[in-house]
Amino acid sequence: MKKRYYIAYGSNLNIRQMRMRCPSARIIGTSEIPDYELIFKGSKTGSYLTIEPKKGSWVPVAAWEVSAEDEQALDRYEGFPTFYYKKEMLLPIKGIRSGKIRPRNTFVYIMHEDRVLGVPSNFYMQTCLSGYKSFGFDPKFLHEAYDRSREVER
Structure with missing residues (x-):
């Protein structure tokens, strides 16, 4: 079966959570999505x-x-196609082991844009922060997204 490359930016950065949800998934590297920002949105x-x-x-x-099978588990978790849709992206992936940068066709889940801004639960925020720590990402991205979602609440 052909493998695909999935891009995680939120709670699926949490390695323990991904191991439970997608047991055969394997971390291949890191990258950046240019000209996008993180934002918290949601539902009831x-x-x-x-x-x-x-x-x-x-x-x-x-x-x-x-x-x-992993992708099907992710589809269920992300509420695809009702809550999130998938977008294909070509990204330069820096290998975890090799450090080499290779372009890869990837897919990412994006929430439908008509959802409203909202403040996440503390549990969800901690899950995301744990993932950020695992990959050495600057938590400022999460904190800035959190601050933007709170501004709308006021």
């Missing part, structure tokens, strides 16, 4: 991370190699 069940276009911004991401 809670607020979660998504990405939206913003010129000059960028979002740190981890790339996972996933099987068809």
Whole structure:
């Protein structure tokens, strides 16, 4: 079965969580999505991370190699296609082991844009922060997204 490359920017950066959800998934590297920003949006069940276009911004991401079964588990978790849709992106992935940069066709989940801004639960925020720490990403991206979602609440 052909493997695909999935790009994670939120709670799926949490390695322990991904190991449970997608047991055969393998971390292959990291990258950045240019001209996008992180933002918290949601529904009655809670607020979660998504990405939206913003010129000059960028979002740190981890790339996972996933099987068809893993992708189906991700589809269920992300509420695809109702809550999130998938977008294909060609990104330069820096290998975890080799450090070499290779272009890869990847897919990413993006929340439907009509969802409203909202503040995430503390648990969700901690799950994302743990993932950021694992990959050595600057948590300022999460804190800035959190601050933007709170501004709308006021």
